[in-house]
Amino acid sequence: MQRSNSDVTLGDLDSSGKAGGKAVRVEKVGAGAQGDSGLLHREYGSLSSLERQTQIPEPNSEGQGPLSPSELRFKDPFLLLGLQGNPPEPDGFFKGLTASFGDSLKPAKPPKPEGLTKKSKPTPVPQHASCDVVGGAWVRNFAHYDVQSILFDLTEAATNRDSIGRKKNITSGASAASQLRPLSQGSCSSAAQGGGANGANMDDPEQSLLLDEGDGNDNELLLSCPHFRNETGGEEQVGLDRSQGRQKPWLSLRTPNDAVSVLEEPRESNVQQQGKSNYFIEHADLGAHYYRKYFYMKEHQNFFGMDDRLGPVAISFRREEKEGSSGAQYNYRIIFRTTEMKTLRGSILEESVPSAARHTTPRGLSPKRLLEFIMPELNLHCLRLASNSPKVRDTLLKLDEQGLNFQRKVGIMYCRSGQSSEEDMYNNESSGPAFEEFLDLLGERVRLKGWEKYRAQLDNKTDSTGTHSLYTRYQDYEIMFHVSTMLPYTANNTQQLLRKRHIGNDIVTIVFQEPGAQPFTPKSIRSHFQHVFIIVQVHEACTEHTHYRVAVTRSKDMPLFGPLFPKGARFPRSSAFRDFLLAKAVNAENAAEKSEKFRSMATRTRQEYLKDLAENYVTTTPIDSSTKFPLLSLGGKRKDKQKGAKGAELHSAGALVWAVMVSCGDDGEMGEHRLPCLLGVSAESVVLIERFTRRVVFNCSCRDVIGWKAVTEAKDEGPSLDIFYERGESVSMSVPETQVEDIKEVVQRLELVTCGCEALEVTPLRDGVGQPGFLMNEEGFVTELQRFCYAESGGLQLWARVVRLCGHSLVHLTPEERTRLLRTAHKIHITVIPPDENGKPRRWGCIITQLSLLQYQLMQYPYIIHMWLQQLFCACVLQEKEDKAVLQAEVQSLRQNNQRLQEESQSTVARLIKVTELLCNVNKPC
Known part of the structure; x- marks a missing residue:
């Protein structure tokens, strides 16, 4: 049985199952495309684990079937991955900071000031002997355009080259959870021993199916599931900023770490791309626009080749005048591509290249000399100058932007009260009022017939996939939803393949639960593509108080993605919740592309692109010829070459x-x-x-x-x-x-x-009455400074900013702790940032931009304040319950003590009565 292909609609199929009566074929790009074709099929299906994949003759020794780069969208999932690591570290190395993709990382809690609380000695942690970086001279001289360029590594590309063809049928996502086999006692023993002929191998995908048991994080919406990691609220992203947990949620204006991509451009460019949304797009390779912005349709050179170690490679060069130099200085922009998803993107100033590698001609450095300086380990003999065909620049543009896609499809499954299985959800023929209300919030219903915008493989000609669907736009993205109740329903067919063929091929799926629905688990889903499930449960539906609870489960080889939400959060029905949900869905697919399955698919597609360029679009001109960069200007007076300066x-x-x-x-x-x-x-x-x-x-x-x-x-x-x-x-x-x-x-x-x-270290002595001689406000700025005091003579100035007090970060101290340290510390030691040259305090960023962004966030996101207040209220209620429980325990203890005292008192009285009676009997005359 051949797997379903959701790229072909039912309207395009004839009775035999072929598209238009003809086999769909793969188009090979390049001169050698004629006569070479093969049946187009999906590497991974979505219907069930019982489906069989049709085999295609393999054209080469690497065992790779023909792939169509234009058909496979699986993109650049390696945004922040790469950099060949050092040998494995001891167990527990940086435990709590170095986290795997499947685990979140909470920032370290800031310590209390010495003398205020007891502080334990930190546990020793194994150290690195060296922090040298594998790379070369370009680490210092090369200016990287984006984050993933920093992690580009030729050694890793050469190491991973041989595994590209082998990583095809990778079991992950819902398919891994549903195919989990029980772990036998023998395998448990061998896994625990870690050796022997039958020992468990953690790198073996089949063995990994036996070992993972989930994260044990359950709640009313979601159950723990093997090969999945749950997000139920309260998670925190990886980061070194220990103050982020102490800030109120609406006061943080910093870009999330996972949303950082382009480094060369201003921060405002990302804010402008966001439009009016307060959420950042995370795990997106925005640096992929580098070729379009600085090379495409501009004068530049390309070189292609087949390297023995790296496989097919493609390099682009462009020489440009440095901005503001009036032609006296030049900058070289470079893109280096291998089969790995990480790409070297950046520039190097001509002045920073050693003079020994410099030409005296106004054409500047040759590509060969430049590469010899940047990557001395690269074999340059395989490189040939690319042809000037328009196909070259168009293919390079597609190759670089392989990881960018602004059209997304998201599945929505409807779960009624008492339901939980995939079969139950697919067999809900129609939707209820609560589900309709939720759909109205997400997007607009559109008529499919004649629909000209993004259709997500839905039929817009014959209504074979339903008459209507749900569509919306978010930031730069078009999103088409595959709603289970809007797709065709087939009576007496429990599998509902007409619905599953679309939703089963979606990476991200929203599961809408009515009150009373059973907790969701990915075990019930049979799909190779569904890697993220966003569970939304409605409460008080169709009322003024409608609100939703959210939980997320993702494949274990995916990183955590935002926007994050506090534990126990309840989202009121509003446009703000819609933005949150759409941002979560977009970021979920971006993060899913870092999983092993989609990374391997994208790598194979990339290899086909590069191989086609190296074989069909090169000239006979080697890179070691006399090729120079073209003159930027053929007219005018020839300028003398300036001598390179150190540190250029x-x-x-x-x-x-x-x-x-x-x-x-x-x-x-x-x-x-x-x-x-x-x-x-x-x-x-x-x-x-x-x-x-x-x-x-x-x-x-x-x-x-x-x-x-x-x-x-x-x-x-x-x-x-x-x-x-x-x-x-x-x-x-x-x-x-x-x-x-x-x-x-x-x-x-x-x-x-x-x-x-540069910060200053000041140790002001106290005056005769024990005062330090200065006053500072809540922000740490020195607002009053006593003239001719020890503090002033030590270098302290008015409006200087105190950043550390007695070795502790001032921003982490409460006002009471600051006052106590200033009064009781034996010696006051402060670290201050002097004011600027005009005597004004140094404030961070542009205060106008900060206030405008803050004002907009406060206006646009009242629900964030509501969530924070709700979280604070819940914490207060919890504390009140704990105090009440303690009080009840004390009351119970007092009651028990009182009862014991009463019993002892009664016993004592009884004994006294007996003694009295005895004494009376003794004193009576006989």
């Missing part, structure tokens, strides 16, 4: 990268908890990427950096750097003593791209 790359717009160890200990202290990261500083952003999870763990705008404190002298902790940002939060990092120059370079870079300055 510090003026680049893209992100320069340094390897650092980030402190995860106490504020201002380089504790024993250190995380190996890559620090990227562009002209617009500062990011930290954790090396082993390949994820952004910190980001902020350069405008939000208010200062830094650099230590370059040899000390116990070695060279270190503290970066202060926003309200005075800080992130601390260090490098080995042999890399002290890195700290100096980072400081020079920060001086060029931020408005911050």
Whole structure:
């Protein structure tokens, strides 16, 4: 039996099942396309695990069937993945900070000030001997355009090349949950022993089906399920910002870590793309527009080749005048593509290339010399100049934007009271009032016949897939919903294939539950594609108080995605809830593309693109010929070449990268908890990427950096750097003593791209009455300074910003804790950020932009405030219940004690009466 293909509608099928009476064929791009074709089929179906896939003759030794890049949309799932890791670390290495994709990570709780609470000694954690980065000279000189470019690694591309053809039928998502086999006692024993002939191999996909048991996170909406991870509220994203949990939810204006992509462009560009939405699109490779923006339809050169280690590669070069240099300086933009989904995108200034590799002609550096400097390990002999066919630039555009798709299809399944199985939901012929109300909130009903916008494989000619469907737009996305009750219903057919053929091929599915529905579990779903289920349960439907509860379950090899929600959240029926749900669905599909199944499919599609370019669209001109970059201007006076200056790359717009160890200990202290990261500083952003999870763990705008404190002298902790940002939060990092120059370079870079300055250490002595000689407001700004006091003589200025007080971050201290430290500390030690050159306080970012965004968020998102107040109310109610329980226990204890005392008193009285009677009897005369 051949798997269903939802790209072909029923109206296109004849009675034999063929599309229009003809077999659908794969079109091969390029000159060699004639005569080569094959039947188009899906690698993975969705109907059931019993379906069989038709076999196609394999044209090459790698065992790969012909794929059509135009048909497979599975995209660039590797946004933040890559970077060949170091050898495996000991068990428990950075446990609590380094999290797998299936687990969320909560930020460390900030410590209390010394002397205020007892503080335990941190547990030692194994350290790295070195934080060197595998790469080359380009790590310092190459300015990366986006985050995933920082993680580009040739070694990883060569290592993973051989596995591309083997990773085809990967069981994941709902199919993995439904095909779970019981774990026998013998396999348990062998898995526990970890060895032997029958030992469990965690890398074996079949063995992994036996080992995973889910996360045990259940609630009324959702059950724990093997190979899935549940989100029931209260989860927190990976991050180093320990203050994010202490901030009120509507006051955080920082871009989520998983939404950071492009580093070279201003932060406002992403806000403008959001439109009027308050939610960020996460896990999206927005850097894929690099070729379209800087190369497409512009003068540039392309080189293709088949490398023995890397397979097919494609490189694009463009030489341009540096902005504001008046033609005196030049910048080289480069894109390096391999079969891996990570792409090297960025630029390098001509002045930063060593003079030995420099040409004296006005044409600048040759591509060969440039590649020899950037990637000396690359074999250049296989590269040939690409032809000037328009097909080349169009194919490169499709290749680079393979991971971008602004048309999404989302399934919606209807679960009535008492139902839970897939069969029950598909066999609901019509919808109830609560479901209709929910659909009206999500989108608009559209007539399919004659529909010209995105149709998501629905028939817009013959109504074979229903007469109406649900459609909406969100930010830049078109979303068509496959609603189970709007798809054709077949009587006496429990499988309802006409419905399942669409919803079963959707990556994201919304499960709408009426009150009384049984908890959902992916075990009941038979699909190879459905990887995310968003469960929405309605309460008080069709009333003024209609609200919804939400839970999410995702395949275990997917990262956590936003927007996140607090535990026990109830969403009122509003446009704000609609935006939340649509953002969740879009981000869910973006995150799903990082799973092994979709990553492998996208990699095979990418390989076909690159192989076609390398075989059919190259000339005979090698890269080591006399090819130069074309002149940008053929007229005018020839300009003399300026001598390159040391550190010229510090003026680049893209992100320069340094390897650092980030402190995860106490504020201002380089504790024993250190995380190996890559620090990227562009002209617009500062990011930290954790090396082993390949994820952004910190980001902020350069405008939000208010200062830094650099230590370059040899000390116990070695060279270190503290970066202060926003309200005075800080992130601390260090490098080995042999890399002290890195700290100096980072400081020079920060001086060029931020408005911050070096922080000062001040130790003001108390005056005769024990006062420190200065006053500061709630933000930490010095508002009053006593003249000629110790604080002023120590360098403290009016409107300086105190960021640390006695070694503790000021923003993490309550007003009472600050006052207590200022009054009782034996020696007051403060870290301050001096005011600017005009004597004004250094504030983070643009205060007008902050206020406007905050005002908009407060106006557009009253439900966020409602949720926070509800969460606070729930916490108060819970605390009240706990206090009441304690009080009841005390009352019960008092009652028991009172009863015991009464019993003892009665016993004592009885004994006294007996003694009295005895005495009376003794004193009576005989």
